[in-house]
Amino acid sequence: MDQSHPPFAVTVDVVLLTIRTGDLSVLVVRRGEPPYEGRWALPGGFVRPDEDLDAAAVRELREETGLSSGFHLEQLRTYGAPRRDPRMRTVTVAYLALAPDLSAPRAGTDAADADWRPVATLLAARTRLAFDHDEILRDALDRARAKLEYTPLATAFCADTFTIGELRRVYETVWGTSIDPRNFHRKASKTPGFLVPTEETTTRDGGRPAQLFRRGSLELLNPPLTRG
Amino acid sequence: MDQSHPPFAVTVDVVLLTIRTGDLSVLVVRRGEPPYEGRWALPGGFVRPDEDLDAAAVRELREETGLSSGFHLEQLRTYGAPRRDPRMRTVTVAYLALAPDLSAPRAGTDAADADWRPVATLLAARTRLAFDHDEILRDALDRARAKLEYTPLATAFCADTFTIGELRRVYETVWGTSIDPRNFHRKASKTPGFLVPTEETTTRDGGRPAQLFRRGSLELLNPPLTRG
């Protein structure tokens, strides 16, 4: 079984999704050096010699956004085609991250050349992302859509407290569908452990004041909130 | 973003699950050298310099079982804790494979020290697998269980043709539950695209002859066949 240990470079890349101005958007950075200089890419970088993979992903995220908490992060999958990086044999562990709209509180954004782009626009564009990042982005989108269905992950796109209407618009944005607000309200509010009610209400969405909720501690939605 | 490219070793490990004598079982190999010499481990090995990750997993599977087709294979996740391998910094890409009972047709099994062990026994045992393979096995079991629910993956445990009763016993074995045979029969046979009927029947399970089916080409089961 043993034979040799050819050296690989190992990187992490992060697909950070958020909802901005009604679009599901992803954070991309412009590459400042070859290969693919000047092209948009997913934020990422080399894993350090003593660093865990998850820790590397968290670090990259913090370096690009200033965020160190308040987001969801999970491993997506690993990409290692022999020539995916022209410089050397590189394997990248891709992560999927979901966060609320960070428009306002971006602090430590050292990368001036970082930007949010609507996912749909990027995937439809003829200009491709660097490396195999288009493929990674497509896989991330698939994963995010699938997980909304059977986990409470949609709340990761919402602020600390949110209304049921805001939560519904997350589903509508990510799936590109429309959902009956009344039935959705019933399902969401009656699923035990999904939403934790607060005492407060808000009128920020217009109309009648809506109750504010916090994320529950649920792991799985069974049955799913809405059938795809 | 760039800094240095510390060298990593990259391996693949395969969790090959099958159903043998009524137990969900996994293929393990006995390590012939340090570290963890003499301990059971998941089959796996180093990715070759010009080899794709998926190809490496297929190769390992073939080396251990002689199988080169007729199984399901998907990437599970990647494990890269800094000291998971005492020899060097090693990242392993774990794969989940599902196959029918291979008791009979094992051909090129070069590894004399390979064996099938019931998953439940392994996870309950105080003797641990090598490296972090216990964790990988647990994750694989979780994934397999979850995917049975919303994909037609259960058929991967069945032979080329199979009865609905055999398929039901797959679910019962993997989940450790019992399912009403009559309701299951209805759901399975009425889900379009799930099962392809053949002209043949069999009495190999005893009782009245049962119709034989082949896997359909369906990707997703919606709604799920059985709620967990």
Add this chain to the structure above:
DNA sequence: TCAAAAGTGTTAATTCTACACCCATGT
């Protein structure tokens, strides 16, 4: 003839879907 597993029928409970309708606010 009996046991065993396949397969069909039926019914009550639950859940889904599509609405009608009222509520409480900002403008």
Add this chain to the structure above:
DNA sequence: ACATGGGTGTAGAATTAACACTTTTGA
């Protein structure tokens, strides 16, 4: 007053879950 989104009620359709019953084989 009215537009806007929040929230509740309800009825028909569809699905689920539980179980009676018939069918076809091997022993």
